[in-house]
Amino acid sequence: MKGASEVLDPGLAPEGHRKIDWAARHSPVLNRVRDRYLKDGTFEGLGVGVALPIEAKTAYLTVVLAEAGARVAVASPGPFFVQDDVAAALAERGVAVYASSRNPPEEADRPLERVLDFALDGREAVLIDDRAGLGRLAHTTRRNLLPRVRGASEETTSGVAKFRAMEAEGALEFPAIAANDARCKYLFDNRYGTGQSTLTALMHSTNQMVGGKRVVVLGYGWCGKGIARYAAGLGARVFVCEVDPVRGLEAYADGFDVLPALEAAELGEVFVTATGSRDVLREEHFERMRDGAILANAGGVDVEIDVAGLRDASSEVREVRRNVEEFSVSGGRRLYLVGRGMVVNLTAGDGHPVEIMDLTFSVQALCARRLAREHRSMHLGVHLLPEEIDEEVARIKLQTVGMSVDSLTPEQERFLTTWRE
Numbered sequence: 001m002k003g004a005s006e007v008l009d010p011g012l013a014p015e016g017h018r019k020i021d022w023a024a025r026h027s028p029v030l031n032r033v034r035d036r037y038l039k040d041g042t043f044e045g046l047g048v049g050v051a052l053p054i055e056a057k058t059a060y061l062t063v064v065l066a067e068a069g070a071r072v073a074v075a076s077p078g079p080f081f082v083q084d085d086v087a088a089a090l091a092e093r094g095v096a097v098y099a100s101s102r103n104p105p106e107e108a109d110r111p112l113e114r115v116l117d118f119a120l121d122g123r124e125a126v127l128i129d130d131r132a133g134l135g136r137l138a139h140t141t142r143r144n145l146l147p148r149v150r151g152a153s154e155e156t157t158s159g160v161a162k163f164r165a166m167e168a169e170g171a172l173e174f175p176a177i178a179a180n181d182a183r184c185k186y187l188f189d190n191r192y193g194t195g196q197s198t199l200t201a202l203m204h205s206t207n208q209m210v211g212g213k214r215v216v217v218l219g220y221g222w223c224g225k226g227i228a229r230y231a232a233g234l235g236a237r238v239f240v241c242e243v244d245p246v247r248g249l250e251a252y253a254d255g256f257d258v259l260p261a262l263e264a265a266e267l268g269e270v271f272v273t274a275t276g277s278r279d280v281l282r283e284e285h286f287e288r289m290r291d292g293a294i295l296a297n298a299g300g301v302d303v304e305i306d307v308a309g310l311r312d313a314s315s316e317v318r319e320v321r322r323n324v325e326e327f328s329v330s331g332g333r334r335l336y337l338v339g340r341g342m343v344v345n346l347t348a349g350d351g352h353p354v355e356i357m358d359l360t361f362s363v364q365a366l367c368a369r370r371l372a373r374e375h376r377s378m379h380l381g382v383h384l385l386p387e388e389i390d391e392e393v394a395r396i397k398l399q400t401v402g403m404s405v406d407s408l409t410p411e412q413e414r415f416l417t418t419w420r421e
């Protein structure tokens with residue numbers, strides 16, 4: 001939506017259109033969801049506020065919703081997650097875009113507030129949120145708009161945790177769906193998506209081999225499992241650090257060594273955090289790391305690596321390759337931080353593979369539709385996506401790759417649900 005948008009350079013649009021067209025061509029699931037469910041009038045005239053990294057796949061989701069009749073506004077959760085050509089193209093495709101890679105990071109809330117102002121301007125809206133950014137602002141600086149929010153669908157593990165914290169305090173004033181917790185989301189997006197794209201970002205940024213390297217994965221949740229799996233597949237020797245003994249045991253059973261981060265700090269050559277927590281790598285770890293160690297964060301919060309502490313401990317910091325900063329620390333050692341310590345597969349890469357986001361955004365579109373239609377009957381708390389919607393997305397995906405699953409026979413169903421047999 002040209003008039004309403006704020007982008008860096010509208011002249012970049014042609015390349016953005018090419019990227020969005022590629023995403024559209026490789027999103028068969030979302031295309032079927034659109035044809036089957038989104039054209040039923042639910043979105044006609046409804047606002048949709050979106051906070052997601054601005055790249056081709058997210059852009060295509062917003063285009064699909066706009067084509068379904070929604071008044072869509074989108075911003076990125078931060079300027080480092082903005083591809084300016086995609087933002088420019090989106091503005092030409094009927095979406096209000098507030099995103100520029102040059103926006104000051106300290107003013108990251110402003111574009112999100114613009115999204116709320118546009119999406120909720122005289123109408124009700126649903127939110128598709130990332131790290132609960134829109135949800136937080138709707139409950140604070142934009143409380144005046146809160147009564148018109150039908151609900152929010154949350155993309156990330158970290159954001160779901162924030163909405164749950166709001167619910168626990170009794171502060172959440174609309175229903176939220178934990179899109180992240182849909183099986184069609186975390187089993188594929190967090191695991192395979194983060195796994196593949198984190199390794200791609202590391203390889204592309206450093207131009208180094210993975211095979212033979214000692215790669216330390218901190219956090220063995222869905223993301224950590226994916227990163228460990230892809231690193232091992234490329235020949236790395238993988239070490240895992242955890243705080244949950246069951247997850248640690250899982251890593252052990254998957255064939256990896258499990259050890260405390262302080263010990264891992266001394267032997268690792270590449271470190272990747274994926275915990276959703278803060279200061280997972282901090283001064284005491286930096287002090288022990290070898291010369292040349294590579295550090296990256298794949299978790300959803302940008303404080304997993306204490307970058308400020310690393311900066312303080314360094315005599316010099318310089319960019320040595322695109323997306324790679326060299327920190328000169330004690331003993332003449334150099335540590336290399338990829339992607340500024342932010343979500344590395346986005347800041348130093350193209351995000352998840354398109355087929356993964358096709359699944360994730362099919363889930364998101366159906367979450368948004370559910371909130372739009374059923375918000376009145378939903379309590380003010382965090383909801384899971386109903387199992388039948390998750391299964392429908394998986395069934396469509398299987399159809400698109402020419403595969404299918406069986407159904408239970410009536411006898412099997414009875415057998416599984418009765419205790420008398």
Ligand SMILES: NC(=O)c1ccc[n+]([C@@H]2O[C@H](COP(=O)([O-])OP(=O)(O)OC[C@H]3O[C@@H](n4cnc5c(N)ncnc54)[C@H](O)[C@@H]3O)[C@@H](O)[C@H]2O)c1
Nearest residue numbers: 156157158219221222223241242243244275276298299300
């Ligand atoms: N990079 C991406 O594209 C992407 C995609 C999906 C999710 N995420 C983010 O990645 C993070 C992890 O997501 P997930 O789905 O794997 O979550 P998860 O909850 O399944 O796993 C997190 C794991 O980290 C462990 N952990 C917590 N603190 C730790 C510490 N100090 N040291 C070691 N381990 C610790 C937990 O025990 C848990 O096993 C979240 O912030 C999420 O938002 C990123």
